[in-house]
Amino acid sequence: MSERMLILSDGRAGHESQSVALAKHLGMAYDVCSVEPRFGWSKAAALLLDRLGVKLSGLFSVEKPPQPSYSYVVGAGSTTYYPVKVLAKRLGAKSVAMMLPKGFRYDFDLILAQGHDDPPKQPNIKTLPVNLTYVQPQGIFQKAQKPVVGIVIGGENDTYSMSKGRIEAFLDEITARYKESHTIAVTTSPRTPKQIEALVASYGFDYTLIYSERQENPIPDFLAVAEVVFVTADSTSMISEAVSFGKSAVIVLPLEAQKESKHQNFIEMLERGEYLHIYDGSIKYRSRKVDLLRALKKVFA
Template sequence: MLNSNFLSHNPKCWVLTDGKAGMESQCIALADTLGLKPTLKRVSIRSPWAFLPPHLWIFPLKALSVKSDKLEPPWPDILIATGTKTVALALSIKTINPATFLIQIQNPTMSISKFDIVIAPKHDCLSASNVVSTLGALNSINKRKLNDAFTEFASDYLGLPKPLIGVLIGGNNKNFHLTQKRTENFAMMLREAVNNIGGSLAITPSRRTSENSLKIIKNTLSDIPKFIWNGSGKNPYLGILAHADYFIVTGDSVNMVSEAIATGKPVHVFKDFGGSKKFDRFHNSLEKLGVTRPFSGRIEKWEYEIIDEMTLVADAVKKAWNFSKN
């Protein structure tokens, strides 16, 4: 947490995103770790700015569409931004109000020196004195949250056969494609895993999981003890993180893998439906550290030390803040 003198000034903080849940959650997690209560600013960009890289934006604040939250004075003391569409906007605010302490999460794809601090995963391969490299995505998973979720969702999961295997499913993006054939293969592997070890599955899809993929999984696992979230009611994601003994996570989401390994439990990653150099670097680094293992249809048990990246990042932000004010 930032030093008490800083917090005593009740700094005004904005979180600036384009509304993507996975990106927004990282900003909020950082603000929470720093003891800040941010104002959420979701931006919507109009043409032609929406189609241009940030270094080509002229008069960035004019890029906001009518659907966007307003960006106007009084400017924040701290601005936490993420996503390509926020880069030029964040730098514009910094130019108008140099006192704003600018934190950019993930690679801003332009001059790093213009930011007070950049927090990016190691697989982005950024290097500078104001860059903090993390293994994965920032997240708010900690013992307190897991304990609270364990209690809250006890009635949902304690009745399922043990061990409970949490299955976090993503879907298609520009690097991964969960086709029908690949989904059928994945579903058969889930079936094999339960048949080998016993227990049950707690499955939660994401917004990118197609209805067809879910249908295939449900049909393939029709006689397997399980819970599959249907999208209604309270999101059980934290409950699954708290109650599962093991995890199987699709490799298309750095966020989901990062949140699963924050529990300290064995995390098996299903990657056989795509990839990229960046994703390969991410998954390979975790495997080399003994944190994750590829999912092959069998559940394995191992231990690893939880890496408290949020504390490391918060300490780096504190140091950068103190440097900027001296």
């Protein structure tokens, strides 16, 4: 029987997408089942029981898997890690943690961790330089007659704030440099503040997608056809996509950091590897790409 993967999802798109990306890169059939804590104290109990090596199935509600047998049980995010171990043992499958499962014992069969988390050296821990992504152009944005410049505007989070003045300065500089010679295509994201969306819309770029008005994702298409893609620094997922797919040069637009974080370490590490350029007023085209498929084939050989 061919291998099949069971993905446990905590409902967060950024977590589930990494597990799905693993299955797609490996060409493996998969099912996604939701998981959530059954009690308010389930997570705390799971951490304690995990340290004791005890696996109990009653702490979390897990959607019934549609198949009786799986080769791998995979999860990303703290809600999934304990159920992954419990279900993998019950099904006789291998347990896989996406991202470093901090707080839990690192005794999964496999942990796919990002380098900026500084994972310990263990035989079962494999390090990737970026988030695991699987990028598929959808034809939302089509190749233009002129060379394309893509701009991806994210939003605010615990690490970064996004001021209108800073984004306006970036857009003015990009417009001045590329307006006459290139097609400029811009998209916002689910986290983009309303005032930033209004600012972006006011420029009348050749192509503009305001996510709050149209819930589509043209980023894969930008990466497939653009000469260069500018992306704000707030999202490791968007940056991971940009440096692992297509041929576009990648330039990161720095935001106001509210604290030191692994996000900054992540971006600086990629700049040192010449996968991207952190915008400092100068333009440097860096288009080296992370070969995720090659890395995964080595892990699952």
